[in-house]
Amino acid sequence: MTAHQIVLGLAITDGYGALHGSWRAPHVPADAYADIEATIRHARAAERGKFAFLFTPDFPAVRGDIEGDTLSNVMDPIVSLTAIARATERIGFVATGSTTFREPFNQARQFKALDVISHGRAGWNAVTTSDPAVAANYGRPVADRQERYQRAHEAIQITQALWGSWEKDAWIRDKDAGRFLDPEKLRPINLGGEHVASRGPLAIPPSEQGQPVIFTSGGPSPHLLTIAGRYASGFITEVWTIEEARAQRRMIREAARDAGRDPDEIKYIVGLMTTVAPTVREGLDRRIALSGGIIEARLPHLNAMLGLRLRPEQIDDPLTPEVLAAAHSSPADPRSGIALAVAREGWSPRDVLAHGVIDYHPTVVGPGERHADHMQEWFEAGAADGFWISPDIYEDGVDAFVDEVVPLLQERGIYPSEYPGTTLRENLGVPAQYGLDPRIGDGGGAR
Amino acid sequence: MTAHQIVLGLAITDGYGALHGSWRAPHVPADAYADIEATIRHARAAERGKFAFLFTPDFPAVRGDIEGDTLSNVMDPIVSLTAIARATERIGFVATGSTTFREPFNQARQFKALDVISHGRAGWNAVTTSDPAVAANYGRPVADRQERYQRAHEAIQITQALWGSWEKDAWIRDKDAGRFLDPEKLRPINLGGEHVASRGPLAIPPSEQGQPVIFTSGGPSPHLLTIAGRYASGFITEVWTIEEARAQRRMIREAARDAGRDPDEIKYIVGLMTTVAPTVREGLDRRIALSGGIIEARLPHLNAMLGLRLRPEQIDDPLTPEVLAAAHSSPADPRSGIALAVAREGWSPRDVLAHGVIDYHPTVVGPGERHADHMQEWFEAGAADGFWISPDIYEDGVDAFVDEVVPLLQERGIYPSEYPGTTLRENLGVPAQYGLDPRIGDGGGAR
């Protein structure tokens, strides 16, 4: 294993970017959502930057404002990533697949087929789905947490068992003897749970990494910690502060230890939004140009976060010392501390908001160095093993990150200059696995 | 629309070929099952021959003799065909997807994503699944026919409604006005059946052909005829004689008429196994060399079919006039008439069996002309609109068919010299469709 270094993933969503109005930028193809060639360009740019993986979040439903905003998922994670696999060589694929709304056998089959076709580059982000809009697309009510997580355990164990059901040396392929497969080594799994079951086996051989890598994502509820601790090699999260992230990362490592695993085997990956620009001012202007009214709409939220009462017409006036003196962060919202710190740098409310202080993840705006500093600080504080990057605009934002940020990380010795290996496992630095992990608790009954 | 011409599909199965021992041929890569590059070669060869589509049958379970025989499915239809889509330009993809064991929303989403990514080349072979080995992989008992077909109607209607839920001109993409989508034209479907339901909408725009083409396959039970008549643009079948095929094709056309559709809109596609060789003798030798004991094992079956009592040691002796005089075909088995006709040509029992008389489909062995004659006869007798070809060995059998058979069909004017269009619909000669077909019976409630 190589030295502990940062792992990077690129969020693959709508084809446009993380800014509300990224699709409206003049240089962005308006049909990028349905044009796989656009996403392939972004994937290749990330591969140039030695990103370990592409990550497709997935809430399979139309949600939010579709008139003014884009759709937030790829058309289909498996189809999109399979197409991208054919156009790339090293980058991995972490596709979200619901344990709640997909059949374990279909899930196991498609992920392993992608793993084989991509020569060991697939990962599965195994999530439970509690979104009512998604549940409605499957004609079902939202299940309660207990049931969702019980089904998740069953689905993941069935999937991993199916992945192991074609044993490593099952495939004889002896033309002279006429022996294709060793029937002793392609065996049923016979796992039956309360919610899902499968007999198996799954007729797909090992990939170059054995089987796909399991990820999970969410907030660190006890239920999710158990999933992460037992099965996951990667944990994808959104978290705002180093303190919160360190605490969460510790919990997840502890959960792995509780399951009998080495905590270094689970990579804690935090979200980061990026605007790479020659100066902070230019970065803010790029963001403001594409904000399409959302910045103005967020002023009341900023007021609430900092205890202010700014009026819309004050949005471009730098905050006065009196206003700043009255401002305070709110312990309930981790973003408010960041917002306050930005405000104190002397920006106008519009500029404070353009810093992304009310966005989904910490946001860095400005030269590559600011991005590298942010990541290095988090990494060295034990707050993250890696980052999943949501660039402001895919079309040029991935290249800018790769050209301006990645070389700095490499110079600082905290990021690989070449892919460590050819498989996702090698590039994450997580160990080989095949079938269920034998170290895990009760050893494999779907429960 | 062009003149009525033959439509060709290529069965895509295990990567080796239809012969029991094709995987053992010296020129066949032993790992073709898991090597998508092999299947891409076969797909490209078929594309050179203007095949309209690749067809992946799919019984997602390990069945039969895996020690001596190969696995009969592709690793995964959607993953495999998506990968092939990236390596081809015109050929279409008809992937089998069970209405019994897949969630309609996932099915609708994956097929339409493949359709968009392949620029209008996707088709869905919508089948019900009654195989107990498959059902066990989903932890469920086999449903009775009534329930399977009820669910199939619901699943297909939900799928087509989801495909139509993003209306043709919904995607505004007006950067200046900031209008991405017209929310009036991306609407829920709210279809609820007894077994499956979905709210929608599905956030995938039309492809170049609108939406994927529906196929179905099976024997012509009244249940399946209703499915075919109402929804299918292609019917894939296995049938042994011209008489049987004509009767079946008539029933299917009638079913389309009953549903208010033009019967020319449903293409009846019959199976055909091929061994293209300079002479029949060379073709039989090629088949015998790879039969791996299966020919000997089938002698009792041949005896039963023809009312003979041949002993194993007689397998290489030409049939005597006395034996031939006593032989008779059995009305219960349509293959027996073919077997008898072949036997009367003076072959040994081994050679009779090597003609494929106990195989899944009619088999042609020998020069290209024999293949072209067979297809022309069926086509002109109204027994088929097209053929799905299972070559003996993919590695050279597709090229041989394309080089030796396709030019003859083209010379005879019954097969296109160029692809009629760029989409699967155009290349099948079936009309555009978007959403549910409004001509169909009760017009769209999932029932």
Ligand SMILES: Cc1cc2nc3c(=O)[nH]c(=O)nc-3n(C[C@H](O)[C@H](O)[C@H](O)COP(=O)(O)O)c2cc1C
């Ligand atoms: C960063 C992050 C990414 C997530 N990605 C997905 C996703 O792509 N699809 C999904 O259905 N849920 C996703 N979730 C939701 C979680 O899987 C989970 O359903 C949610 O956090 C509620 O979990 P709980 O029931 O443990 O509270 C994500 C959550 C977080 C924090």
Ligand SMILES: Cc1cc2nc3c(=O)[nH]c(=O)nc-3n(C[C@H](O)[C@H](O)[C@H](O)COP(=O)(O)O)c2cc1C
């Ligand atoms: C040529 C042909 C191809 C078929 N392909 C599939 C298939 O790929 N997967 C599958 O599950 N069933 C397949 N079937 C089975 C049918 O869909 C159906 O389940 C079977 O014929 C029983 O149907 P019934 O219930 O109407 O009698 C196929 C049948 C035929 C004749």
